[in-house]
Amino acid sequence: MNQEHASLEQYVNMTELLARVDNDRELLAELFTLFREDFPRLHDALHSAVDSGALLQVGNAAHALKGMLANLSIKQGAELAAGVEAAARSGDTPQIRQALAAFDREAAGFSAALDVFMVGWER
């Protein structure tokens, strides 16, 4: 296992994910690429919704992020997105901001780890 892989495994349950893609590493790379394209858009949408206080949109954006992260076995990230979604559904604005801050920290971590992993992959 290389260093990039080890770093990404802090965030991604690789055993589970590889089983899900049937050990197809090309598909795995394709999914990570899609994720890197789409995650920033969804993340920005979540922030915009929080800033504008649109609770329904906050819930929907967090729900989409939760599904995307869960599919890639980014478990902690998915749980934190679920926390934002739950706070939005219950209309708890202070909790939304708190959950979003935790999610942002986690997102920064797995995004950076994924960037490193993909550079290693492309080499």
Next chain:
Amino acid sequence: MRILIADDETVSRRLLEKTLERAGYEVTAVSDGRRAAEELCRSEGSRLALLDWVMPQLDGPSVCRVVRRKRSQRHVYLILLTSKSSKEDIVEGLESGADDYLIKPFDPGELKARLHTGQRILELEDNLLEAREDMRYKATHDSLTSLLNRGTILELLAGELARKRRNKGSTTIVMGDLDHFKLVNDTYGHIVGDEVLREVGRRLLASVRSYDFVGRYGGEEFLLVLNNCCPGNAMERTEEIRKAIGDLPIRTTQGSIPITMSIGVFASYGSETRPLEEVLSEVDGALYAAKSAGRNCCCLGSDSRL
């Protein structure tokens, strides 16, 4: 088998697409609920679907409701695949018309097993529909000639006469009886007699239009309903039918056998108000007249409105 995936989230959609293609499915993928509902409501649309819950235009449960409302002929097996995981969500999803519910992220083995369950149910439905169609056919058709049976041809005739009364149209009723058919059975046996009856059935069907009705009325008696055949053309059409039966001998396993048919004809305008039994008696009388006139000919009923 074809399957529809509806998911607005790209990673999930691509992952499902690839997983299902590997499992041998022909995949159609859409990214919103409206397109999913359109695809599933098409008569030739996918009958197996994986639907996300939260989607633009129409959410997964709404897609289920639309499909259940609009498509009644054949079942579409709908699976909601969502990260909504509470008991309330599951109940709401299934109550909306979904057949099954899976929580994201999916396990590939479980997903395939659930899809196999769906396929089994669809196959079971196909088998039941096929069996129902088979039973319907057997209940309405004569097993020897595959023509309509007596009950069905009479029912269709009654309906046609009633319709023509309303629309003031015309109908020609033809009753044909094979001449000396008993002699065929006595000479060649019943198996050859059956061969003759089958071939007569084929010739009768080939001599009428797709919207006419042909039935086996009795042993060697046949009843034909020529829809929209005006009385002026009735005898000409009937002569064609008589020739279709008698012009060429029928080839059987015991050699070629010449066969002729005597035909009684009743041509009716929409003004016909007599009950079916009287109309049949009229055409039967015309058939009797054809027999009396030397057979292998057509006679018109005396009350025909020419």
